[in-house]
Each structure stands twice: as structure tokens, then as C-alpha cells.
Amino acid sequence: MKQFDHLMLFFLLHTCCSTLLTLAQAPAAAPVVAPKAAPVLAPASSPAPPGPTNVTKILEKAGQFSTFIRLMKATQVANQLLGQLNNTNNGITIFAPTDSAFSSLKSGTLNSLPDEQKVELIQFHIIPTYLSSAQFQTISNPLRTQAGDSGDGKFPLNVTSTGDTVNITSGLTNTSVSGTVYTDGQLAVYQIDRVLQPLQIFDPRPPAPAPAPAKSKKKKDDDVADSPADDSTDNSKAVRFAMGNNVGLFGVTAIVLIALISL
Numbered sequence: 001m002k003q004f005d006h007l008m009l010f011f012l013l014h015t016c017c018s019t020l021l022t023l024a025q026a027p028a029a030a031p032v033v034a035p036k037a038a039p040v041l042a043p044a045s046s047p048a049p050p051g052p053t054n055v056t057k058i059l060e061k062a063g064q065f066s067t068f069i070r071l072m073k074a075t076q077v078a079n080q081l082l083g084q085l086n087n088t089n090n091g092i093t094i095f096a097p098t099d100s101a102f103s104s105l106k107s108g109t110l111n112s113l114p115d116e117q118k119v120e121l122i123q124f125h126i127i128p129t130y131l132s133s134a135q136f137q138t139i140s141n142p143l144r145t146q147a148g149d150s151g152d153g154k155f156p157l158n159v160t161s162t163g164d165t166v167n168i169t170s171g172l173t174n175t176s177v178s179g180t181v182y183t184d185g186q187l188a189v190y191q192i193d194r195v196l197q198p199l200q201i202f203d204p205r206p207p208a209p210a211p212a213p214a215k216s217k218k219k220k221d222d223d224v225a226d227s228p229a230d231d232s233t234d235n236s237k238a239v240r241f242a243m244g245n246n247v248g249l250f251g252v253t254a255i256v257l258i259a260l261i262s263l
Contacts, residue, residue, distance in 0.1 A: 052086040067102040091130025123147040136161040172197045
């Protein structure tokens with residue numbers, strides 16, 4: 001009986017040792033790794049809105065328009081265009097003379113102009129509507145510029161198109177478009193090689209003579225009194241007066257003769 005107990009104890013010890021050895025030789029279990037959180041993506045930034053359309057900056061970038069830019073700034077026309085292009089839906093077309101175009105003017109021309117006429121000169125190069133190159137073939141002349149009245153002798157500007165050539169005349173200046181500086185559907189800037197000279201500034205017409213004053217009523221009455229009809233009326237009255245005097249004298253004479261005969 002005691003021997004049986006020893007065998008059972010040996011058997012249990014052997015089983016435990018085998019189990020521990022098996023567990024020791026088994027590969028270690030991989031550690032549990034928590035899933036990574038998905039990265040948070042920043043929302044895509046929207047493109048910045050375009051800056052305001054600035055005519056002077058467009059001309060500065062193109063080059064060779066320094067004099068025109070200086071006059072636009074000095075006359076405040078640049079600020080007016082900035083407001084028109086960015087605060088309204090109105091289109092603008094500009095015929096921009098180059099520096100060589102201003103150099104070809106007679107010496108002292110610009111300096112001789114008063115401030116008001118300098119403003120009109122710059123405005124004469126600006127059309128208050130957008131004109132594409134294709135529209136030059138169908139526009140109605142004369143064009144009205146920002147200088148004002150397009151009537152004869154004022155600020156008329158005529159633009160005609162023949163093939164690819166766009167001709168411009170002010171009545172004193174004839175030139176043509178030599179290139180497109182800028183166009184975006186609202187603003188069009190075209191290069192010209194001569195300064196457009198309006199008639200109102202460089203060849204003003206003399207004012208119309210004042211109408212002759214109307215004759216006064218008193219003058220008319222005096223003229224009627226001196227007319228031949230009045231003379232004939234006065235003559236007839238004189239004849240009747242003379243005849244009356246003769247009849248009276250004849251009557252007195254007859255009475256005197258009768259009185260003498262009676263004696």
C-alpha cells in the first residue's frame with residue numbers, strides 16, 4: 001500500500017514537470033496593440049479672392065505707359081476707374097497712349113492745359129463700356145467717351161475696323177490700335193501710338209453769334225406813324241380844310257356885294 005502511494009506521487013510529479021516544461025518551450029503570446037486613431041485632416045483652404053482690378057498696376061506691368069499713368073493719378077481718374085471696376089458691373093475700355101506718343105506732342109502742350117482740360121484729355125481715352133476686339137466691327141459712331149458730349153465739335157470719337165486693323169479718329173488725330181495690353185471681360189486696355197486730341201480742347205469752335213434783338217413795340221408804332229399811308233391821310237385833311245376856308249371867304253364876299261347894291 002505504501003509502495004502504491006509512492007508510485008502515485010512520482011506519477012503526479014512527473015506530470016507536473018512535463019506540463020511546466022511544455023509551457024516554458026511554447027512561444028510567448030504577442031502583446032495586444034491598441035488600434036491607431038485615424039489622423040485628423042485640416043480642411044482644405046479656399047483660394048484667396050482676387051484683388052481689386054487696378055488699371056495703373058496693369059499699365060506699370062506692361063511698361064512704356066509712365067506718362068499716361070502719371071496723368072491718370074494727377075487727375076484722380078485712376079481712383080475713379082478703381083471704384084467703377086470694383087464697385088459696379090460697368091465695363092471699361094481704355095485706349096492707352098505710349099510714352100513715345102506723348103513725346104510726339106508739340107513741346108509744352110500738356111503744361112499749357114488747365115487742370116480741367118487735363119481731366120477731359122484723359123477721360124477722352126476711356127469708353128464707359130467693355131469693347132472686345134470683335135465688337136469694333138459693329139459699334140455705332142461716334143462713341144461717347146467719359147469726357148462727355150460726342151456732338152460735332154465737342155468730344156466725338158470714331159472707331160472703324162478693317163480686317164485686323166482698328167482705326168481711331170478724333171477729328172484731329174488719326175491712329176490705330178497697335179496691341180492688346182489687357183482684357184478680362186470687364187476691362188479692356190488697348191495700346192495706341194498717338195495721343196487722341198479732342199476738338200473741344202485743341203480746336204474749339206467760336207461761340208455762335210447772339211441773335212439780333214427783337215424790335216420793341218414803341219419802335220413799331222413810330223414806324224407806322226411815319227408810313228406813306230399816314231402822309232396821304234394828313235394831305236386829305238389839309239385839302240378839306242383849305243376848301244372849307246375858300247367857301248367861307250366866298251360867302252362873306254357875296255354878302256358884302258348885296259349890301260352895297262341895296263344902298
